[in-house]
Amino acid sequence: MCLAIPGKIVEMDPQNTHLAVVDVVGVRRKVDLGLLQDDPPVAGDWVLIHVGFAMSKISEAEAVDQMQTLTMLGEAESAMQEVRGYGLENDGPAESAQRWKQ
């Protein structure tokens, strides 16, 4: 639970301004941006996600490092399970074919 999941903001939700679709190694889900309202991210920005909420903006290099750390910790699969689990409603497109460069 201490470990955050990195993702890239793909698009903002036109209906709910506090929501955005993020891409986490090819899996796309909606997350809440409300905790970044002082410095709101835009599409293309990278964020660290905790329990469905973006908590901090990070660089792309940091995002790749963080994913690698999760993989090394053996937590990547449960992180992806968490991301897939976000949103009980069918939010956004499912898996995208695009994967991150590791």
Added chain:
Amino acid sequence: MKFVDEFRAPELITKASEEIRRLADPNKHFRIMEVCGGHTHAIYRFGLKDLLPSNVELIHGPGCPVCVLPMGRIDDGLSLAAQSDFIFAAFGDMMRVPGTHGSPLEYKARGMDVRIVYSPADALKLARGNPEKHVMFFAIGFETTAPSTALTLMRAKAEGLRNLSVFCNHVTIIPAIRAILDSPDMRLDGFVGPGHVSTVIGCRPYDWIAKDEGKPVVVSGFEPLDILQSIVMLLRQLRKGEAKVENQYKRVVPWEGNRAALRAMAEVFELRPYFEWRGLGFISQSALKIRASYAEWDSEQRFSVPGVRVTDPKAAQCGEVLKGVLKPAQCKLFGRECTPEQPVGALMVSTEGSCAAYYNYEHRKTVTIANAASI
């Protein structure tokens, strides 16, 4: 252990490890506490102990929210949710944590409507989708997760959603560190500060540890190199006789923290006068409760809670392990009555708990080697 060359930047790992050996005066013994359960997991997983000299000892701190939750709170939450029109929603980490009469998963097997959610926002969606039911979100976590719960309740209030409440077990890290420092059987030289908690609270709340207690604190990232670098930074301070707060994880942690997250917490929560921590006992002002202005969304204000107090099984020494007085394997139940498959104490349930981490990465290895030797 993992081979050093499996890590990113192996040459830097080797360098950091050598620097630690150089800095750690062989005539002294250094006891450094990593506060965060994520760090504990990383330290075992990466076998970082093997990269440290024997006089640099890592003590595992109380920063695993599942582990410090007293059993009575689980019993209270489950007994509330036993009403037929309730849905008990919690993070996956909670599902196997034993209460007196079983874990949430066992309650589910007996017919309770128990759901795993990955975000408090999903508990809110559950409530929207099940207007005839009451969704109780069993909230746990330090300052990393508390702002998300707060914002979820702000959204629920704004939309007037009334069939959602939070059974709040959010705790705050600073009073726990204070309790550990006040504990007479504890001697520590410095702290590896939590990474993601600090993205929210920033680095200032640790100032008193340096100024009043004279112990250095280095807020650290989670990669092997981050943790080793943080130990280097701590040892450098100790060598110079300094005590200050440093931020090794600058690429993620802003010194001032996340003000929007702190505002959300302040809007919804206030400090409880005291809260019980497993192993540490009652600690004053160490947990969050929901403000009266959000009483409708507070399971404890809205419904009557039994207020169960359960003492841990006598033979289990979770408290001593939590405080770092005992190593996991020194507990009488470790690896026998208490295993990750059949946990007695919460430290064995969560991957961030020091017993589970020790069991998975140290104990299994030792057993495998012992078995191989006996063949």
